[in-house]
Amino acid sequence: MTxxxxxxxxxxxxxxxxxxxxxxxxxxxxxxxxxxxxDIQVGEYGETPQQSQNLTGRxxxxxxxxxxxxxxxxxxxxxxxIWVENASFLYEEALQRQWSSATDVPWETIKPLxxxxxxxxxxxxxxxxxxxxxxxxxxxxxxxxxxxxxxxxRQVLLAQVMDESRHMxxxxxxxxANGGGLMKATGATAGFVGGIxxxxxxxxxxxxxxxxxxxxxxxxxxxxxxMAYNDAEKAIYRLCAQDEARxxxxxxxxxxYMSQKAPERREEIDTYLDEAEGGMLTDAANPAGRLxxxxxxxxxxxxGGRDKFDxxxxxxxxxxxxxxxxxxxxxxxxxxxxxxENGRSRLNELMAQTAA
Amino acid sequence: xxxxxxxxxxxGTPPPLEIPEPKFNWMNQSRQWGTRVSPGKSGLTLDSLxxxxxxxxxxxxxxxxxxxxxxxxxxxxxxxxYSVTEKIGLWAPMAAELYEEAIQRRWAPATDVPWASIQALxxxxxxxxxxxCTEIAQYANVDIExxxxxxxxxxxxxxxxxxxxxxxxxxxARRYxxxxxxxxTNGGGLGLEPMDQVNRFLLESRGGWTETxxxxxxxxxxxxxxxxxxxxxxxxxxxxxxIYSYVIQDVSRLIAYGVDHLRYCMARDDEKTSTVAxxxxxxxxxxxxxxxxxxxxxxxAIVFGGGIAGARREGMSVFLDFLEDFxxxxxxxxxWLNLPGDAMSMPRAFRPREPRQAR
Ligand SMILES: [Fe+2]
Ligand SMILES: [Fe+2]
Numbered sequence: 001m002t003x004x005x006x007x008x009x010x011x012x013x014x015x016x017x018x019x020x021x022x023x024x025x026x027x028x029x030x031x032x033x034x035x036x037x038x039d040i041q042v043g044e045y046g047e048t049p050q051q052s053q054n055l056t057g058r059x060x061x062x063x064x065x066x067x068x069x070x071x072x073x074x075x076x077x078x079x080x081x082i083w084v085e086n087a088s089f090l091y092e093e094a095l096q097r098q099w100s101s102a103t104d105v106p107w108e109t110i111k112p113l114x115x116x117x118x119x120x121x122x123x124x125x126x127x128x129x130x131x132x133x134x135x136x137x138x139x140x141x142x143x144x145x146x147x148x149x150x151x152x153x154r155q156v157l158l159a160q161v162m163d164e165s166r167h168m169x170x171x172x173x174x175x176x177a178n179g180g181g182l183m184k185a186t187g188a189t190a191g192f193v194g195g196i197x198x199x200x201x202x203x204x205x206x207x208x209x210x211x212x213x214x215x216x217x218x219x220x221x222x223x224x225x226x227m228a229y230n231d232a233e234k235a236i237y238r239l240c241a242q243d244e245a246r247x248x249x250x251x252x253x254x255x256x257y258m259s260q261k262a263p264e265r266r267e268e269i270d271t272y273l274d275e276a277e278g279g280m281l282t283d284a285a286n287p288a289g290r291l292x293x294x295x296x297x298x299x300x301x302x303x304g305g306r307d308k309f310d311x312x313x314x315x316x317x318x319x320x321x322x323x324x325x326x327x328x329x330x331x332x333x334x335x336x337x338x339x340x341e342n343g344r345s346r347l348n349e350l351m352a353q354t355a356a
Numbered sequence: 357x358x359x360x361x362x363x364x365x366x367x368g369t370p371p372p373l374e375i376p377e378p379k380f381n382w383m384n385q386s387r388q389w390g391t392r393v394s395p396g397k398s399g400l401t402l403d404s405l406x407x408x409x410x411x412x413x414x415x416x417x418x419x420x421x422x423x424x425x426x427x428x429x430x431x432x433x434x435x436x437x438y439s440v441t442e443k444i445g446l447w448a449p450m451a452a453e454l455y456e457e458a459i460q461r462r463w464a465p466a467t468d469v470p471w472a473s474i475q476a477l478x479x480x481x482x483x484x485x486x487x488x489c490t491e492i493a494q495y496a497n498v499d500i501e502x503x504x505x506x507x508x509x510x511x512x513x514x515x516x517x518x519x520x521x522x523x524x525x526x527x528x529a530r531r532y533x534x535x536x537x538x539x540x541t542n543g544g545g546l547g548l549e550p551m552d553q554v555n556r557f558l559l560e561s562r563g564g565w566t567e568t569x570x571x572x573x574x575x576x577x578x579x580x581x582x583x584x585x586x587x588x589x590x591x592x593x594x595x596x597x598x599i600y601s602y603v604i605q606d607v608s609r610l611i612a613y614g615v616d617h618l619r620y621c622m623a624r625d626d627e628k629t630s631t632v633a634x635x636x637x638x639x640x641x642x643x644x645x646x647x648x649x650x651x652x653x654x655x656x657a658i659v660f661g662g663g664i665a666g667a668r669r670e671g672m673s674v675f676l677d678f679l680e681d682f683x684x685x686x687x688x689x690x691x692w693l694n695l696p697g698d699a700m701s702m703p704r705a706f707r708p709r710e711p712r713q714a715r
Binding site for chain 1: 373374375376378379380381382383384385386387388389390391392393394395398399400401402405407410421422423424426427428429430432433434435436437455456459460462464465466467469471472480483484486487490493494497498500501502503504505507508512515518519522523525526528529530532533536537539540541542543544545546547548549550551555556559560650651654655657664667668672
C-alpha cells in the first residue's frame with residue numbers, strides 16, 4: 001500500500017495497518033439460500049482450531065496484535081466441547097423461520113372452552129411458561145464464556161435463546177387470552193444436582209437440555225394436533241415444534257461430534273444418558289411425566305374433558321412410548337446406540353413403566 | 357397414586373391398562389381467573405398481557421426460581437441463583453414494546469442483503485471497509501458476551517427485560533455475522549485485530565447492570581449507530597446500505613432500552629445518577645484513547661474519502677463531523693436524562709472544533 005505525495009497542510013496518515021490484513025482475496029459467494037455461514041467458511045477463515053488460543057476475542061482469521069489484552073476470559077476453548085458440524089444449516093434455518101407470537105398465531109380463533117378444558121390448557125401453559133426459559137438462561141450463560149473461534153455453534157445457541165423467549169411468551173399469551181389465567185408453578189427446573197442450570201460442563205448440560213428435556217417436549221409439541229382446540233393452539237404447537245426440532249438437532253449433532261472427536265469422553269456421556277433415562281418418566285420437566293399437575297392436564301386435553309380422563313390417559317401412555325422411542329433414535333443417531341445393545345440402557349424397563 | 361381401576365378392554369395382546377384415579381388437586385387454583393386479553397392492531401402483544409395482577413411488577417422479586425409472574429408460586433424449590441432481583445436494577449417501561457418491535461423487524465443477513473450488488477472496489481477502499489467490518493464485528497462480539505452474561509442473572513419476574521435482551525443478543529449475533537460476511541465476499545478479508553479499551557470496559561463492567569447499560573447505550577451504542585449512519589451515507593453498494601440500515605434499527609432499540617432503563621432507575625435513586633455519570637466519563641475517556649490509535653480512524657477516513665487520496669482532506673473532515681455528531685447526540689441524551697456534563701466536559705477528542713484559521 002503506498003501513500004500519495006505529502007501535502008504539509010493535511011494530517012499525515014500512518015496506514016501501516018493496511019499491510020497487516022488477514023488472508024486476502026477472499027470471494028465468498030452467495031448460493032441458493034443467500035450468503036450463508038457455510039458460504040463464508042472459505043480458506044483459512046473456515047479453519048477452526050481444536051484448541052482455541054484466542055484470549056482477546058478477535059475474529060477468527062483476523063491477524064492478532066501482540067499487544068492486545070487478554071480480555072476474553074473464555075472457559076470453553078476446546079472445539080469438541082461445543083462444536084456441531086453443519087451449524088450453518090441450523091442457524092440460517094432459525095433466522096428464516098423466526099416467527100411472531102403476536103401476529104403469526106390466529107388468536108381470534110380461540111373461542112370459550114369448557115372450564116375443565118380451559119383450566120387444563122392454562123395449567124399446561126403455566127408449566128411451559130415456567131420451563132421454556134431454562135433453555136434461554138442456560139445457553140446464554142455458556143455463550144458468554146465460549147471463544148468466538150467457535151462462533152458458528154454460538155450463533156445457533158443465540159438463535160435458541162431467542163426462540164425460547166418466544167416460547168415463554170406465547171404460552172403466557174395463551175394462558176391469558178381466553179378467560180383463564182396462570183395457574184400453579186411446578187418448580188420443575190429448580191437447582192437440583194444434575195439439573196440443566198447447575199451443569200458445569202457444556203456437554204453434560206446439552207445432553208440434559210437438548211436430548212432428554214427438549215426431546216420430550218418436542219414429542220408433545222409434534223402431537224399438538226391431539227390437544228389443540230383451535231387453530232391458534234395448533235399454530236403454537238407447530239411453530240414451537242419447528243424451533244424445538246432445531247434445538248434437539250443441535251444436541252444430537254454435538255454429541256455425535258463429541259463421540260467421534262473425543263472418544264475418551266464416551267463413557268462419561270453414557271453416565272449423563274443413564275441419568276437422563278432415569279428421570280425420563282419421573283422428572284417434572286417432562287409434562288407427560290408423573291407430575292400430577294401437568295400429566296392430568298394433558299390427559300384432560302387429550303381426552304377432551306375431565307370426564308374423558310381415561311381416554312386421555314391412554315393417549316398420554318402412547319406419548320410416553322413415543323418419547324422413549326424418539327429418544328432412542330436420537331441417541332443412536334448421536335453415536336451412542338451401543339447402550340441399547342449391551343444392556344446399559346434402561347429403556348426397555350421404562351417402556352414397561354409408561355402406563356404407571 | 358390412589359386406587360386404580362381397569363380400563364375397558366381394547367384390542368389384542370397387551371395387558372389391560374391400569375388407569376390411575378386422577379387427583380385433580382391442581383384445579384381451581386389461580387390467583388386471577390377470568391382473564392381475556394384480546395389482540396389489538398399489532399396482534400397479541402407482550403405488553404397487552406399486563407392486566408390485573410399479571411401487570412403488577414413488584415419492586416423486588418424474591419422468588420429464586422422460574423415462577424411466572426402472576427402464577428401461584430411453588431414452595432420449597434431449590435434456588436437457581438438470580439442476582440438481579442430488583443426492578444430498579446433492570447426495568448424499562450418500554451421493554452415489552454421493544455421486544456415485539458424487534459421481532460417484527462427481524463432480518464436475515466443471508467437473504468435480506470443484496471450481496472450481488474457488491475462490485476469490486478479499489479484495493480485501498482476494500483481494505484478500509486474490511487478493517488471497519490472487523491472492528492464492528494468485534495463490537496458485536498462484545499455485545500454478545502456482555503448481554504448473555506447478564507441475561508441469565510435476571511429474575512424471572514421481570515421477564516419482559518429478559519425477553520428484550522434475547523432479541524438484543526440475536527441482533528448482536530446478526531451484526532457479527534453480517535460484517536464478517538461483508539468482509540469475506542468481495543476479494544478482501546478480515547483486517548487487523550482491534551485493540552479497544554471500550555470493549556474491555558464493557559466486558560469488565562460486572563458490578564451493576566445499570567452501569568453496564570450506560571456504557572452499552574450512551575457510549576458504544578450511540579457511537580456505533582452514528583458511525584453506521586455515516587457509513588450509510590458513504591456506502592458503495594446496496595448491500596452495504598442494507599446492512600447499515602438494519603444495524604441502525606437494531607442498535608437504536610438497544611439504545612432505547614438503555615435510555616428508558618436509565619431514566620427509570622435514576623428517577624428513583626439519586627445515587628445512580630452519579631455512578632452512571634462516572635461510568636460514562638470513564639467510557640468516553642477510554643473511547644478518546646482508542647481514537648488515538650490510527651487504525652479505525654484512518655480506515656473510516658479512507659471509506660469516507662473514497663480512497664487514500666481523499667482520506668487526508670475530505671475523509672478526515674467527515675470523520676471529525678462524525679465525532680461531532682456523536683458528541684451532540686450524546687449530549688442531547690444526557691440532557692434528556694438530567695445527567696450532569698456538557699460538550700466541554702467531554703474528552704478533547706469530542707469537544708467542538710476550533711474554527712479554522714484563515715490562511
Ligand atoms: Fe422451547
Ligand atoms: Fe427449545
